[in-house]
Amino acid sequence: VKSGNNEFLEPSFFASFCSPPRIKDEPDDDGFYASPKEDSKPLKRPREDDDFLLILQDSKAKKAKNKDKKVPEADKRKKPKKEEEQKWKWWEEERYPEGIKWKFLEHKGPVFAPPYEPLPENVKFYYDGKVMKLSTKAEEVATFFAKMLDHEYTTKEIFRKNFFKDWRKEMTSEEKSTITNLSKCDFTHMSQYFKAQTEARKQMSKEEKQKIKEENERLLKEYGYCVMDNHKERIANFKIEPPGLFRGRGNHPKMGMLKRRIMPEDIIINCSKDSKIPPPPPGHKWKEVRHDNKVTWLVSWTENIQGSIKYIMLNPSSRIKGEKDWQKYETARRLKKCVDKIRNQYREDWKSKEMKVRQRAVALYFIDKLALRAGNEKEEGETADTVGCCSLRVEHIKLHPELDGQEYVVEFDFLGKDSIRYYNKVPVEKRVFKNLQLFMENKQPEDDLFDRLNTSILNKHLQDLMEGLTAKVFRTYNASITLQQQLKELTNPDDNIPAKILSYNRANRAVAILCNHQRAPPKTFEKSMMNLQSKIDAKKEQLADARRELKSAKADAKVRRDEKSKKTVESKKKAVQRIEEQLMKLEVQATDREENKQIALGTSKLNYLDPRISVAWCKKWGIPIEKIYNKTQREKFAWAIDMAEEDYEF
DNA sequence: GCGAGAACTTAGAAGCAGTATC
DNA sequence: GATACTGCTTCTAAGTTCTCGC
Numbered sequence: 001v002k003s004g005n006n007e008f009l010e011p012s013f014f015a016s017f018c019s020p021p022r023i024k025d026e027p028d029d030d031g032f033y034a035s036p037k038e039d040s041k042p043l044k045r046p047r048e049d050d051d052f053l054l055i056l057q058d059s060k061a062k063k064a065k066n067k068d069k070k071v072p073e074a075d076k077r078k079k080p081k082k083e084e085e086q087k088w089k090w091w092e093e094e095r096y097p098e099g100i101k102w103k104f105l106e107h108k109g110p111v112f113a114p115p116y117e118p119l120p121e122n123v124k125f126y127y128d129g130k131v132m133k134l135s136t137k138a139e140e141v142a143t144f145f146a147k148m149l150d151h152e153y154t155t156k157e158i159f160r161k162n163f164f165k166d167w168r169k170e171m172t173s174e175e176k177s178t179i180t181n182l183s184k185c186d187f188t189h190m191s192q193y194f195k196a197q198t199e200a201r202k203q204m205s206k207e208e209k210q211k212i213k214e215e216n217e218r219l220l221k222e223y224g225y226c227v228m229d230n231h232k233e234r235i236a237n238f239k240i241e242p243p244g245l246f247r248g249r250g251n252h253p254k255m256g257m258l259k260r261r262i263m264p265e266d267i268i269i270n271c272s273k274d275s276k277i278p279p280p281p282p283g284h285k286w287k288e289v290r291h292d293n294k295v296t297w298l299v300s301w302t303e304n305i306q307g308s309i310k311y312i313m314l315n316p317s318s319r320i321k322g323e324k325d326w327q328k329y330e331t332a333r334r335l336k337k338c339v340d341k342i343r344n345q346y347r348e349d350w351k352s353k354e355m356k357v358r359q360r361a362v363a364l365y366f367i368d369k370l371a372l373r374a375g376n377e378k379e380e381g382e383t384a385d386t387v388g389c390c391s392l393r394v395e396h397i398k399l400h401p402e403l404d405g406q407e408y409v410v411e412f413d414f415l416g417k418d419s420i421r422y423y424n425k426v427p428v429e430k431r432v433f434k435n436l437q438l439f440m441e442n443k444q445p446e447d448d449l450f451d452r453l454n455t456s457i458l459n460k461h462l463q464d465l466m467e468g469l470t471a472k473v474f475r476t477y478n479a480s481i482t483l484q485q486q487l488k489e490l491t492n493p494d495d496n497i498p499a500k501i502l503s504y505n506r507a508n509r510a511v512a513i514l515c516n517h518q519r520a521p522p523k524t525f526e527k528s529m530m531n532l533q534s535k536i537d538a539k540k541e542q543l544a545d546a547r548r549e550l551k552s553a554k555a556d557a558k559v560r561r562d563e564k565s566k567k568t569v570e571s572k573k574k575a576v577q578r579i580e581e582q583l584m585k586l587e588v589q590a591t592d593r594e595e596n597k598q599i600a601l602g603t604s605k606l607n608y609l610d611p612r613i614s615v616a617w618c619k620k621w622g623i624p625i626e627k628i629y630n631k632t633q634r635e636k637f638a639w640a641i642d643m644a645e646e647d648y649e650f
Numbered sequence: 651g652c653g654a655g656a657a658c659t660t661a662g663a664a665g666c667a668g669t670a671t672c
Numbered sequence: 673g674a675t676a677c678t679g680c681t682t683c684t685a686a687g688t689t690c691t692c693g694c
Binding site: 213247249295296297300307308309311313321324325328373417418420456472517518519520600602603606607608 | 652655656657658659660661662663667
């Protein structure tokens with residue numbers, strides 16, 4: 001830990017880093033939001049170091065007080081709400097000076113992958129048709145392949161080549177000299193064994209399943225939490241990644257390589273000096289124990305595929321993640337205040353004499369209009385060939401002076417993050433089109449479209465336009481503003497709750513489409529759609545029957561004119577209404593599902609949409625928040641749920 | 651000012667568990 | 673009680689941005 005950083009001791013320094021202000025739809029007089037850092041509104045409450053202890057003592061005292069009281073049934077039901085109320089509202093407290101992430105951190109260290117259990121004697125591996133007993137090391141790696149046998153990966157040449165190369169490194173010299181051809185290896189018996197095991201796990205008795213569940217809960221209780229500044233916080237990934245075969249996305253040159261087993265000797269522990277330092281497993285040592293409170297991670301290690309560092313960090317519901325998330329949306333809101341100015345600026349820059357400035361301006365236009373990612377340069381041969389805005393190549397776009405009745409159309413076709421295809425035909429302004437023609441002049445398809453630009457140049461420029469502005473802020477801003485606009489446009493005040501939720505999902509979908517969040521259509525999609533359709537058909541029949549019954553009840557009542565038949569009519573009416581509602585619900589569900597076939601809503605909901613927009617919408621229309629956010633999401637967005645009122649404006 | 655490495659966010663797929671349906 | 677289905681959780685890869693040392 002670096003010490004002696006005297007600027008942190010200045011009182012003014014502390015004062016300038018409070019939580020972002022609660023912004024309640026304030027009139028914009030200056031045209032800019034004050035950044036959380038600049039605006040030092042009086043703090044609600046300073047951060048108390050002993051908050052956690054207070055909470056514990058408080059709840060203990062309450063428990064003692066209530067011990068002998070008989071709790072009425074109604075109160076018992078209210079209990080969860082009370083518990084929720086007790087949750088720590090970090091968003092009402094002062095924030096640490098920038099750079100300081102915590103003052104006290106204690107945790108139990110990571111949970112390692114279970115050791116390899118050799119296969120039973122009767123499970124055979126065959127080479128060239130003959131049984132072959134493998135050494136433990138070679139067998140373990142073989143099981144990784146056997147477990148993936150049904151996956152498309154194992155048919156890919158690169159995967160097989162990488163696997164075989166790494167597998168051979170684990171073999172004894174004898175094995176190495178025998179096993180020379182992967183195609184002669186027969187893993188099917190091993191594969192069948194694992195399938196049978198999976199099946200057996202499914203068939204376990206309730207008691208056995210319960211035992212496993214309890215063991216997992218114990219592990220979570222012991223290792224799944226840490227104490228950070230006197231608050232118990234949930235850890236996101238306390239288990240070390242087990243060994244296996246690397247599954248890169250898309251056409252990854254390293255797919256199939258062996259991800260080696262991580263040992264305590266690979267692990268760096270980060271915690272407070274004065275905390276109880278987690279002991280390494282018996283007979284082992286940690287690589288290092290450090291006490292760096294300028295970072296948020298608890299544990300780190302270096303993986304062997306790309307040589308990158310992996311971390312154990314806190315759950316999204318934690319203060320440390322929540323604060324950062326909140327800050328992200330505040331930055332996006334500041335962009336809202338100056339986006340017009342920035343847009344005018346890049347339009348001007350399309351005319352610049354400097355090629356670099358023109359390229360920067362066109363790239364920024366794409367990032368803004370199409371929500372493209374920045375697009376860092378990548379080392380060739382290390383990862384799949386994917387691009388973002390700055391790394392687009394000539395081969396990724398086609399220019400159409402006219403297409404389908406539209407002028408100046410740019411056709412994008414490239415693989416983005418996770419090798420997800422981005423395909424879009426976009427009419428652009430004439431100047432953009434002409435600039436693109438210029439950028440493409442005398443270039444080969446594999447040449448960079450923006451040869452004078454990279455993400456560093458672009459972000460430096462953005463920093464000059466607005467403090468804290470980077471390329472990705474545009475994605476956050478455009479996603480959130482789109483949600484807000486779409487909700488305003490699509491919500492029909494007369495609709496019932498399911499119809500309003502459909503509108504919400506459609507607004508969410510508009511964002512997911514903008515951000516190109518795709519998913520593989522679920523394997524059971526067609527079937528589940530058919531099931532739903534048959535439910536709808538059945539419901540329609542039921543409705544027809546109910547209507548017929550109502551009609552005859554009405555006729556009957558007309559003749560009899562007595563109370564009993566009147567009542568029958570009323571109850572038949574109600575039945576019709578109920579079935580109509582049920583039918584409508586099913587139809588809405590079918591529409592929603594169909595429209596969602598290849599679109600993933602989760603990513604935008606979790607990472608791009610200011611949760612306060614959704615919370616405000618729910619409050620405005622009386623939609624229970626549970627209909628929009630599940631439990632985990634509510635935990636992540638607790639700050640937003642607590643602070644946003646129905647008049648919140650992004 | 652630059653490049654490499656570190657830190658942290660964003661991403662889709664797989665696995666799992668709870669619920670609906672027969 | 674078995675099976676099918678669905679939504680949630682977990683996993684970890686793949687991005688972006690920040691930081692540090694030269």
